[in-house]
Each structure stands twice: as C-alpha cells, then as structure tokens.
Amino acid sequence: MAATTELYQQSTYYKRLIKRSLRYLSSGYPVHFTGASGIGKTTLALHIARQRDRPVMLLNGNKDLSNQDLIGAFTGYKSNKVKDNFVRTVHKTEESVTESWTDGRLLEAIKNGYTLVYDEFTRSKPEANNIFLPILEERVLPLYGTKRKNSLVKVHPDFAVIFTSNPAEYAGVFQSQDALLDRMITLPLNQMEVESEIKAVVSKTGVSENEAEAIVDFVSKARELCSESYAPGLRASIMIAEMAKRYKVPIDGSNRDFWDLCFDIVWFPLQACSNKEDSKLISKLKMEFKKIKSGD
Structure with missing residues (x-):
C-alpha cells in the first residue's frame, strides 16, 4: 500500500x-x-x-x-409469538410473521x-x-x-x-x-511511464532497480510487437521479476531458465495481439531477450 x-x-x-x-x-x-x-x-x-x-x-x-x-431482497421470514396467561383460566396467543429484508451492496x-x-x-x-x-x-x-x-x-x-x-x-x-x-x-489510462513502471516492479517484488529496468525494457520491446491493445504490460513485468527473485533465476539474456520464464509469461498475449507468424514473432522476441543484462 x-x-x-x-x-x-x-x-x-x-x-x-x-x-x-x-x-x-x-x-x-x-x-x-x-x-x-x-x-x-x-x-x-x-x-x-x-x-x-x-x-x-x-x-x-x-x-x-x-x-x-x-438493491437487496426479502431473504426469509421472522416469526414472533406472544403467550398471555395473566389470568390463569384464560390463554391468549398472538403470532405475527414478517419477511426479513437484506440490503444489497449498492443500497448499502x-x-x-x-x-x-x-x-x-x-x-x-x-x-x-x-x-x-x-x-x-x-x-x-x-x-x-x-x-x-x-x-x-x-x-x-x-x-x-x-x-x-x-x-x-x-x-x-x-x-x-x-x-x-x-x-x-x-x-x-495510458501505459505507465518507463521510470514509473520500473519503480512499481521494484516496490512490488524487491528486485534491484537494474534488474527491474532490464525486465521492463524487455516487456516494453515485446509490447511493441503487438498491433492491438491486449499486450504484455506492468503485470507481466511484475510476474517475471517475482518468479526470478523467488527461484534465484539470473536476470540475464543468456540464461535458458530466464528465457523459459519470460516466454511463458509474454507469449500468449503476444500471440493474441500480433499479426506476425509464430516463427517470426519468436525470432524477434529472442533478439530482444538476448539484449537483457541487468548489471547485477
């Protein structure tokens, strides 16, 4: 928060x-x-x-x-019964039944x-x-x-x-x-500025600023391969950073585990939003991936 x-x-x-x-x-x-x-x-x-x-x-x-x-609705019934035996030889009973109302969230x-x-x-x-x-x-x-x-x-x-x-x-x-x-x-809402996106990744995951910058740069380049709005965004950067930190995966463009992690997270939205063939898309994605160097 x-x-x-x-x-x-x-x-x-x-x-x-x-x-x-x-x-x-x-x-x-x-x-x-x-x-x-x-x-x-x-x-x-x-x-x-x-x-x-x-x-x-x-x-x-x-x-x-x-x-x-x-708005809400009536959710059942509430019964109230009163027995009057003040005079021992007289028995009086009163019973009333009313519906129970529960406010809906908007009404509340x-x-x-x-x-x-x-x-x-x-x-x-x-x-x-x-x-x-x-x-x-x-x-x-x-x-x-x-x-x-x-x-x-x-x-x-x-x-x-x-x-x-x-x-x-x-x-x-x-x-x-x-x-x-x-x-x-x-x-x-527009895409967050790069500097703000880097700070968001650092604050959410605890990776270093250099590591966050490398991840955000890769996701931004992947985003540029899309022709529609459904593209990898801040959430993808946070997921990559979080998984890399948790499992000590080096944030490096030459690391195969890191490639698998990045590919798993960005491939589906890329495939959905790009008009390029899969082979060409993967080739361009790998080119951007190889440039990743966190400096840490």
Whole structure:
C-alpha cells in the first residue's frame, strides 16, 4: 500500500490524474477508468477512493449480477409469538410473521455515503447497470420490484462511484449503454511511464532497480510487437521479476531458465495481439531477450 502511494506521488502523470479525479468525485460526477488489462485501473481506483476518507466498497461486474444483488431482497421470514396467561383460566396467543429484508451492496453504499468502486462494470449486463441512471442523474435509487413501502431511497450526499472497464473488444464484456457513459467522466489510462513502471516492479517484488529496468525494457520491446491493445504490460513485468527473485533465476539474456520464464509469461498475449507468424514473432522476441543484462 505504502509503495503504491509513493509511486503515485512520484509520477507527474498520476498526480495530475488523481487530483482531477478527486475534484470530479467531490462535485458529484462519477469517474470511469478504461484501459488495457493489467494497466492498473483497479489499484488506481481503490487508491483514489481511499483518499476521500469515506468507507470504500468494491463491486465486481459479472453477467449474473441482478437487481437483487444491488438493491437487496426479502431473504426469509421472522416469526414472533406472544403467550398471555395473566389470568390463569384464560390463554391468549398472538403470532405475527414478517419477511426479513437484506440490503444489497449498492443500497448499502448509497444509504451510508460509501465510495463505490465498480470494477469491470461492462462485464455486467446493461439491463443490470440501468439502475445507475437515476442514481447519477436524479440522485435517487428506485426500489422497483422489491415490495417495499418506500418507492425510492435518496442518495447520500457523500456517495461517489468509480467505474473501471476493459475495451469493448475484450472477451466477456458487454457494450455499455450511451446513456450511462454520458453521465460519467471517462479517463483512458495510458501505459505507465518507463521510470514509473520500473519503480512499481521494484516496490512490488524487491528486485534491484537494474534488474527491474532490464525486465521492463524487455516487456516494453515485446509490447511493441503487438498491433492491438491486449499486450504484455506492468503485470507481466511484475510476474517475471517475482518468479526470478523467488527461484534465484539470473536476470540475464543468456540464461535458458530466464528465457523459459519470460516466454511463458509474454507469449500468449503476444500471440493474441500480433499479426506476425509464430516463427517470426519468436525470432524477434529472442533478439530482444538476448539484449537483457541487468548489471547485477
């Protein structure tokens, strides 16, 4: 946590992004971070949410998410029985049965003024996300279909929401409705600067700065071989560094074990995003790999 905070504080790009995001949220506008997988959207969203000094709730998008999950539902019955035998010859019994209600996660966040991080919201079906339209526009949560006496709940003044999503071409995501996108401020996340990526690898894994620089340089070169957005990113650099440190694999372009490690981690995304033949892609990857020298 401290390492991530330090990284954001040292990066001009992230400092400006965080400052703008906090202003938008304080003004009542939801923020939407979009970008390639592994670029750090969720980490950034949670970091910004914590800066608001309000409880933070994480909600993960999925195709089975329903209004019951978001608003709540009646989950059973509660029985209350009273026996009156004050007069010995008279027996009186009263019994009442009521349905038990459990708040959904969205309702809980709205009532208590939480900062909601809705991670990968486009993995939920658009009809499930329609409930956010009145929340963001009229600041009310309608309780339709719940058999509640109240038809709506007013949104707490401190409630805020941060959305994250992957591009539409990713598997398992739905096209979001324009009406919802129109109500949020969308901020595309760019690939982290090389210096910041190196610091992130050092802070996450404990490898030396020279080792991190060698790994990040290799992953960056591999990324350049891609023609689409699904390319090796920061997550790939961290995985390589973590495994190399744990199993004492020399970070060197002449080491076969290190080649196997790098190839295993970057090959699948490279294969998915490149328009080159496998043999040519492997050849170019090996050329970049042989240049790796950590200097340690």
